[in-house]
Amino acid sequence: MRFRPLTLVLILILCSVVISAAIEPISTGIAVGMAAALSGFLACYQNVLYYFHECCRQEWISYNKSGLEIDLKRKLFGQHIASRVIMKAVTGFINNKNPKKPLVLSLHGWTGTGKNFVSQLIAENIYIKGMKSNYVHQFVATAHFPHISHIDTYKTQLQQWIKGNVTSCPRSMFIFDEMDKMHAGLIDSIKPYLDYYDNLEGISYRQAIFIFLSNAGGESITRTVLDFWREGRDREEIQLKDLESALSLAVFNNKKSGFWHTSLIDKNLVDFFVPFLPLEYGHVRMCVLAEMEARDLSPDEEIAKQVASEMTYFPTEENVFAVKGCKTIGSKLDYFI
């Protein structure tokens, strides 16, 4: 935690000074003194409480730009475009004192390429408690909203949650996983919160952050990266514009990837589409090393190579991209150590 014990001690001392000064029997009426003592005590008590209990204040919610930059550089592998877009999007939004709408990011790509991980890094660099913060909410379509027959209940519930949470803290973050499996009606029900309204029923949603994760466009992104690879070009040469067709309406509209995007795109409610590239052997190896470091093991190149070679790669002949990306690294590593 960021708070130093010294600060806390100073606050406690200050509190006792205020209280004892107020209790001191000076000529002015005792009642006044008592009142002052009480309010002083309450104010201090509240301030001390803020140190221990998360609340919607700067002590608990403040953007660490260099922290996010370092995390993206050190912990996310093979995603030069996503890193750049995320950095720009989040920094721009948080530094904007008067945003016209909430930040809406849509992350796309093959499984295991880091979409969930990036949401986690963003949360960790805005909220002291990261994903455990009371102001970060994650919804997984198949887990939270599994039955189509309950769609009306889900809609009401989701709207109440968003409204309630943003009311208690404007800087709330909502992550929707498996967006391509989410019912269109449910997506429609959250649309008003993503829009350019000054407020809805007296509540402003403009400080909130929405992150959508999906595999939509993943195949198309992979095709582009594979073309680069076959031409012997450096993957880092790929630019966002090379992937524009992969992230286009046509791709989202095909049956397989779901039609969820149309209504959001039509109204320009998504601020940034962020492509995640499929990962190669070298990236998987780095994921293993990072996982070892996270577990306080000394990094072992040999084990990293072994784990990476155990993964399945595609397309069949060329074996370029890891089918599961870095997803099952953890359990594979358990097996090797």
Ligand SMILES: *[C@@H]1O[C@H](CO)[C@@H](O)[C@H](O)[C@H]1NC(C)=O
């Ligand atoms: C921001 O993040 C960096 C790197 O993780 C860390 O060293 C630094 O202490 C953080 N700054 C604040 C104010 O928490």
Ligand SMILES: *[C@@H]1O[C@H](CO)[C@@H](O)[C@H](O)[C@H]1NC(C)=O
């Ligand atoms: C905030 O969202 C959570 C779901 O993540 C929900 O359980 C909770 O009731 C919501 N809080 C309010 C005040 O609506």
